[in-house]
Amino acid sequence: MINLNAVDRTQAFRYMGFHGEPDEKLNQLADTCEQKLLSAVKPRYCWKLFQKQEIEFLLLGQDIQKHLEHCEQVILFCATLSQSTDTCIRLVQTNDILAGMMIDAMASAFTEQFCDSVESEILNHNFQHKYATWRFSAGYGDMPLSIQDDFLKLIHAQKRVGVCVTDSGLMIPRKSVTAIIGLSDTPVETSKKGCAICKLRQNCPYRAKGVHCN
Amino acid sequence: MNLNFKKILEQEKFLVLDGGMGTMLQAGGLKLGGIPEMLNFTNPDFITSIHKAYVNAGADVVYTNTFGANRLKMAKTHKSVQNIIKTAIANAKNSGAKYIALDIGPIGQLLEPTGTLKFEEAYDIFKEQIQAGEEADFIVFETMTDLLEVRAGVLAGREYGNNKPILVTMTFEENKRTFTGCEIPAMALTLEGLGVDAIGINCSLGPEELMPIVEELCQWTTLPVIVKPNAGLPDPVTNAYDFDAEKFGSCCEKFIDMGAVILGGCCGTTPEHIKAIVNMLKHKTPVQRNISIPSAVCSANKTVIINQPRVIGERINPTGKKRFKQALIEHDIDYILNQAIQQIDAGADILDVNVGLPEINESEMMESAVKAIQGITDTPLQLDTTDRKALEAGLRCYNGKPIVNSVNGEEESLNTVLPLVKKYGASVVGLTLDKNGIPKTAQGRFEIAEKILHHALALGIRKEDVFIDCLTLTASAEQEGVMQTLEAVHRVKTELGLHTVLGVSNISFGLPNRELVTRNFLTMALYAGLDLPIINPNIANIMSCVRTYKLLANIDKNAVDFIAHYGNDTAQESKPKIPQDSSNLNLESAILAGLKSEAGIITKKLLASTEPMEIVNNILIPALDRVGADFETDKIFLPQLIASASSAQSAFEVIKAYLCEHSTESVNRGTIVLATVKGDIHDIGKNIVKILLENYGYEVIDLGKDVPYESVVEATNKTHALLVGLSALMTTTLPSMEATIKLLKQHCPWCKTVVGGAVLTADYAEKIGADFYAKDAKETVDIAKQVFQN
Structure with missing residues (x-):
């Protein structure tokens, strides 16, 4: 069961570039930020099921093709913490940059938590008898961000959850995720691939230290 | 219709x-x-x-x-x-x-x-x-x-x-x-x-x-x-x-x-x-709806109904405030935003926004201020200006229904301001003065209020959207006028049925114990029928006056709000909390420990005996250097670095205010332009860099995020900055970083560029023609030192 009443702090601290045991002051700040964040977030999601061949035009790049190799159907979903979260981050950032950074990192961590819960809810309620791949997003591997616009249109994301995309492929509200889950009748790869597929691997501060971000 | x-x-x-x-x-x-x-x-x-x-x-x-x-x-x-x-x-x-x-x-x-x-x-x-x-x-x-x-x-x-x-x-x-x-x-x-x-x-x-x-x-x-x-x-x-x-x-x-x-x-x-x-x-007929819409102002996300006294915060106003004027001249929007946040936290229902200064383009400033304030808060605004263009600039981009402050009884004012109020669907404050000045008597002011109402109604502005200001005169100069103001408030409220507004603080100007005078006048005015007091909500005793009135007037039912605010007060006056005992702490250790408010308090004390520049050069910068060295060697991490930078920033804010009041000198070790490039809106990294650079005494022109190439060039040209910092966090926005650098090289050949952001590498930075690549904020400071040779 995924807990949406608390932020995954370990993850948030990691996003902030913090290693080791946080001191009392940092923990106190995290308490305040967590409280503010949880009262600001309005988690929303929408999804739709497609036959793979219906949406071939969206599946650009070899990595996503490989990812969905043995799948007949795909779920496209979009999850967002909504605009109120952006406003809250902006507000906190205005008079305290450290708190601003903390709440931003927490919001990112919370987005992932929310995605996990959405994913399990969709799968458990509708596709118990199928095998599902891990969720793949535009920007992973060689799948370009330029598909975001069509992706969001296909599931009416603006109308249903208020998510749009800028010309540079950035989703707004900021704490939003789109992802593709492949469904199959035969077993498929269910765990995430890690560094091999990551674009930042050349420059990654975690790898430099011999650790992982996730 | x-x-x-x-x-x-x-x-x-x-x-x-x-x-x-x-x-x-x-x-x-x-x-x-x-x-x-x-x-x-x-x-x-x-x-x-x-x-x-x-x-x-x-x-x-x-x-x-x-x-x-x-x-x-x-x-x-x-x-x-x-x-x-x-x-x-x-x-x-x-x-x-x-x-x-x-x-x-x-x-x-x-x-x-x-x-x-x-x-x-x-x-x-x-x-x-x-x-x-x-x-x-x-x-x-x-x-x-x-x-x-x-x-x-x-x-x-x-x-x-x-x-x-x-x-x-x-x-x-x-x-x-x-x-x-x-x-x-x-x-x-x-x-x-x-x-x-x-x-x-x-x-x-x-x-x-x-x-x-x-x-x-x-x-x-x-x-x-x-x-x-x-x-x-x-x-x-x-x-x-x-x-x-x-x-x-x-x-x-x-x-x-x-x-x-x-x-x-x-x-x-x-x-x-x-x-x-x-x-x-086929079998229906339209229902006759007999409804009356109350007096109310709003932002998109919050509506404030004027059915009880509502506090208008007066602090966003440069009059008599050197530090505020400086912020306006430097286009320091964050300063204004902090004024907004403080007043909202203190209990303001509406914020007055006055950003007029002869040295600046008021229309541009009004637009920036309205957009920025609405970007972080839901509190409705009152646009306060005498400049028609600035008023329209504010009204155009305001999200919701604002108050216009103000129109007066002069024909010219009525003919220019009211049509804008009507077009943009705002409420308006009517000042009871005209070309002959402020009438001495309540009757004279009442007549002007009537005239303003008459004009507003003729244009189709609802009565509920006209608020009358009967004008507070200073008690020390015109003592006999005080009761005239209050009588006018009462008559406008009861005879014309309009809501009333008053700038309250002016009453005590030139008197000792101003707060005492202001508080008592405020209570009298509320009793006379004042709905919208314009006050400084940051003064606890003035806000408590409004809350007490609401309790006594049976508005705050069961004293819910009053108890929420004062339920923990003991019989003795509660003293303002002083954050941690700062007597044993010196500025250096406050910065190292990242103690924000303490750093400010210690700096204030130090200024009594030490020259401001001495504090900057001998304490602040060495402390920051130490923090930076610890960061580089992984003794501390980004959160601690930022905590220290924030405490240095609050020390700096105190020094800045001191210099504003006491001399023409300012801290400037060089000017640097910063921007998140066009198409990208990630700005936390850039903001961290900004604070650190400011800590070291550089003047930072922060252009914000999603900045067009031309704006970077324009700002660099205008300030002749020697260094421009560009940030990008996405692969899709790297081309716009490259384009910005190219344009800078063309038009500002003297300046160096430093780039940073998650997806950048030193190689890529070189490829797109940047002079420097900084892997973090600390490194940007080192590069600045190198460029400015200081």
Whole structure:
């Protein structure tokens, strides 16, 4: 069961570039930020099921093709913490940059938590008898961000959850995720691939230290 | 309301709109990912047949197939907006519909500050659609969720729509808010103020879920109400909607009983659903709604009803404040934002915004300030200026219904200010003075109030939107005037029935113990009928005066608010909390430990005995160097570095204020321009760099995020900055970093560039022509030291 009443702090601290045991002051700040964040977030999601061949035009790049190799159907979903979260981050950032950074990192961590819960809810309620791949997003591997616009249109994301995309492929509200889950009748790869597929691997501060971000 | 539209409604009794277009297009074979508007060209007969099916079902109005026909969404089609819209209107006309509505949906990108689209750009996009749609009978904005976007559209409609009726429907969730948080009262107040002809709700929910939303809307507007629900909710697996036509029609009957007069269907509805509405309406007559809308102001997400004393915070105003003036000259928006946050935390209901200074362009400043404040808070604003242009600049981009401060009894003021108040649907403060100055007597001021009211009513401004300021005179200079002011307040309130406003603090000017005088006058004024005291909410004893009055006047029922604020006070005066004992702490250790408020307090003390520059050079910078060295060697991490930088920043703020008051000297070791490049809106990294650079005494010109190439060049040229820092966090925005550098090299050959951001590498930085790559904020400071050789 995924807990949406608390932020995954370990993850948030990691996003902030913090290693080791946080001191009392940092923990106190995290308490305040967590409280503010949880009262600001309005988690929303929408999804739709497609036959793979219906949406071939969206599946650009070899990595996503490989990812969905043995799948007949795909779920496209979009999850967002909504605009109120952006406003809250902006507000906190205005008079305290450290708190601003903390709440931003927490919001990112919370987005992932929310995605996990959405994913399990969709799968458990509708596709118990199928095998599902891990969720793949535009920007992973060689799948370009330029598909975001069509992706969001296909599931009416603006109308249903208020998510749009800028010309540079950035989703707004900021704490939003789109992802593709492949469904199959035969077993498929269910765990995430890690560094091999990551674009930042050349420059990654975690790898430099011999650790992982996730 | 538009006279033609009024006539149409009187004739028709009810207007029936069409039903879903998307559903019909898909049923007719629109491919996944296809662009619906293209069918206007590729299959015009099909489009006309859909319109015709709705006309045959009994719809009076059909919406053109132009929901997404704006230049952004149509860019891929290589068809002009004009061509698409004209063709769509022709297709609609061929159906023989009684009225054709030009359908305009959301632009598809979110406006600033959450998104990157500028208000003016949004206006321009809508303007193009509206001009292309001149052959239509009505202009319709539908499925809107952002009130600011709607305002851009409605303004374009009013200014370029040849007086066509404008209908607006927005999309709400069950919590009675849109995705962006817009409330029903705010929508109604704002759009009725802007002179829209009918407002309502469409999409997102089925008729049953919409009931409470429509009910509330009917309480907040005198305009005709539109309802265009979905046929229930879609199933993500089967895509089917769960309301058949019969159920839909009978559900819609309840909307008519609530007062709606314009009905149609949205997603999932078909001609059958529309026929069901037409049949239901045969036996109905419109309900007479007798409602009165209260005095209220709002932002998109918050409405403040003036049914009890509401505090207007006065602190965003440079008068007599050197530090504020400096902030305005340096375009230091963060300073203004902090003034806003402080007052809201202290309990202000509305914020007065005065950013006028002879040295600056007030219109630009007003616009920036309004946008920035609305970007972080919901508190409604009062736009305070004597400059007509600045007033209009603020009114145009304000999201909601603001107060205009002010108009007075002079003809010129009445003729310039009131038309703007009417056009933008604001409330207005009327000052009881005219060309002869401030009348000595209450009677004289009362007469001017009457005159202002008379003029406002003649322009169609509601009485509820006129607030009168009977003007506080200084008790030390004009003692006999105090009671005249209070009597005028009382008469305006009771005889004219208007709400009243007063700048309270002025009463005690020139007297000892000002706070005591101000507090007592405030209580007297509230008792006399003052609704909107303009005060400094940061002074606890002044806010407590308002809260006590509300308790004693039986407004704060059961003293809930009073106890919430003062329930923990003991009999003795509670002393302000001093953060941690700072006596044993020196500035260096405060910075190392990241103690923000302590650093400020210690700096204040130090300034009594030490030169400001000595503090900067001998304490602040060495402490920061130590922090930086610890960061580089992984003894501390980014959060601690930032905590230290923030405490150095608060020490700096104290030094800055001191220098403002005591000398012309300022700390400046060099000017640096910073920006997050065009297309990118990640700015936390850039902001950390900014603080660190400022800690070291550099003057940072922060251009913000999503900054056009030209603006970087312009700022670099203007300030002749030796160093420009550019940040980008996405691979898709690296090209705009490259373009910015190229333009800088061309136009500002003297300057060096330093770049940073998650996706950058030293190699890539070199490839795009940057002079330096900084892997973190600390390294940027080292580079700055190198460039400025200090």
